[in-house]
Amino acid sequence: MQKSLLITADLCTSCMQCEMACSFEHEGVFNPAKSRIKVFEFEHGKRAIPYTCTQCAEAWCLHACPVEALSRNPQTGAVEVDDDVCVGCKVCTIACPFGTVNYNQDTGKVIKCDLCGGDPQCAAVCPTDAIVYVDANWTGYERMKQWAVKSDARPSA
């Protein structure tokens, strides 16, 4: 079963633990500048919204790559970058409509979310469950459930 990151922005406090966990997992250093997930703040912190790759089924980055450095991990469903193949041409960063593939000046390669091979550290560390890792087929389950209870017209006992 593939799983997806499910982000509920209402729960995010902008603590940046996810960005640190991401950079630590991938770079061995606490460094939000190298995080694959970013938290955005709006209106003096009224809203804080984490954002990262959605792992498109029809992945434009993957199609755009001229050297086949991007491939899909069949276990996790994540599109991963093979650093040995990537030539840093950045075409994938242009192809991605969401901006979630980015160039890393230090390595000359691109970086993107790879779901940490199936154990995404952003979700593991998030203190408020703003980021969770759930069944890819049922990311809407909790939201459906919230609407379901609202639709219950029976008088309470």
Next chain:
Amino acid sequence: MGWQRKILRVNLSEGTAESEPLNMDWAFQYLGERGLATKYLWENMDPKADPVGPDNVLIFATGPLTGTMASTGGRYVVVTKGPLTGAIACSNSGGKFGAELKFAGYDLLVIHGRAPEPVYLHIVDDEVEILPAGELWGATVWHTEEALKARHQNPLLKVASIGVAGERGVRFACIINDLHRAAGRSGVGAVMGSKNLKAVAVHGTVGVRVDDPGRFMEVVRETHKLLAESDGRKELTELGTNAMIDMMQEFGGLPTRNFHEVQFDGVDKINPTAMAATTPSGHRNLITNKACFGCTIACGRIAHIDANHFTIVNRPEYRHASGGLEYETAYAFGPVVGIDDIDALTFASYLMNEHGMDPISFGGTLAAAMELYEMGVITADDTDGVALEFGNAEALTIMAEKTGKYEGFGQVLGLGSKRMCEKYGHPELFMGVKGQEFAGYDSRALQGMGLGYATSNRGACHLKHDAFAVDMEDQTGNGKARPVKRSQDKVAIIDSTGLCLFTTSAWGIKDFQKQIDAACEGDWTVERLFETGERIWNLERQFNLAAGLTAADDTLPKRLLEVPAPSGTAKGKVNELDKMLPEYYAERGWTTDGVPTQETLERLGL
């Protein structure tokens, strides 16, 4: 590791910016942040220097755990000589700026001199520029942050800046980072202003490494869990620091109307319940909570003001969310000035952040001005026609704005309470220590708090010791010297790590020790940490003594020593400082004149 082992030294008089290796001998003796900055200050300036002259040194310092996954690891401190107090200033802030400075590769930013013209610092890793502030001089903090991100086309810049209050030398001007987090106390913003330094804008991409990553992450998982499960933490998350206002009201330790009273009848209109309530017109003050960098508590409040409230009804530019009431702002714009209008309190809080001022000192000064007004010592002729009566919400917001913009009577309030009260011939109305106004705890109800206030090296402060639990249990001065001394040393350690004091809602010293020991080289035991804390405290004391302060400055106003609390659990009590202080000096290994003995200095390697 933990440390970047590098500092950035800027001389604004000469226009130079050079990095140099961190002195690791000092790091092993003073840990980081507050301790290390104190050592650098001591070694780099004459404590007798004018706090707003070019010879004062302004230090921004991170700790070894700043910018790590240790919960709350985003703190930094500003250490300098304070213009409000003439003592060492040590103002701690959260937000995201501190971690960014560390990510750029620096443990400390040490600023000397005075720029010939207004400037700001632009730091991206090793690239450091001193650039003309131009039209930003005179701008608000909020405008400055936005303008710098736009000018450098870099939304990832983190900015610490001052408003007009800091530029014009308001004695309690602060440095604001990330729009509403403050290095708040003792006038550190006025020091920045005196150096013609408008802002520090930084973006860092180097990151932070720790000594033993495997062990560190293991410890961090444990300490995150401890916080997650702690009831104290849950209260901070749900209610914010303002939960304290109900506790202090019930206890009778809530300073009201310039400390004439210790309980406030309007508390229900400004407490966390009021913040979360929806008014009949459909407005709710509180929007959400917010964390500083790395923090899994998130005690910060994001609020907004009712669009129909008199403060902003004709000012649509304030109809946005921003930082809401903390306990100290609620106290300083509420009980101590007798005001219970939550929207006015929130607006005044916005103004403090926008113009860069310390709400505690502003509120304390306004309270004294209100007393002067009600005594008839000053009149509407002095106050630009504003009736400075206790309870007047309009007076609060008008004066907050005038002080922030350095206009009219705001220039008098900008002196701080002590200087203002002396100016009008009533020094006894100043409620504070060493020139700095009290926080929201009355030391007739909390005896150890009084000792903590009197002996705090930065002037009256509730955050430089932690004898709170002992104070609640026993309302006499008995046996307070030891817990106050011990907790002062403990807080000095925590302030030197890069972590937030509020983690003590779940963590004991051992939890800090494990994180420090895993992140930093060297064998950091609990004993070594306490010795480090004591060393820091004594070095701060040395600075103050060299600056000209004496034991006579370790005192409290007569109102707390001679006028009994009128109500509450401490009704009839005064503070017993005369009993506690000699015990405290003995506990510290100081002479009866409050001077560290040679033996104490030698024991601490000073």
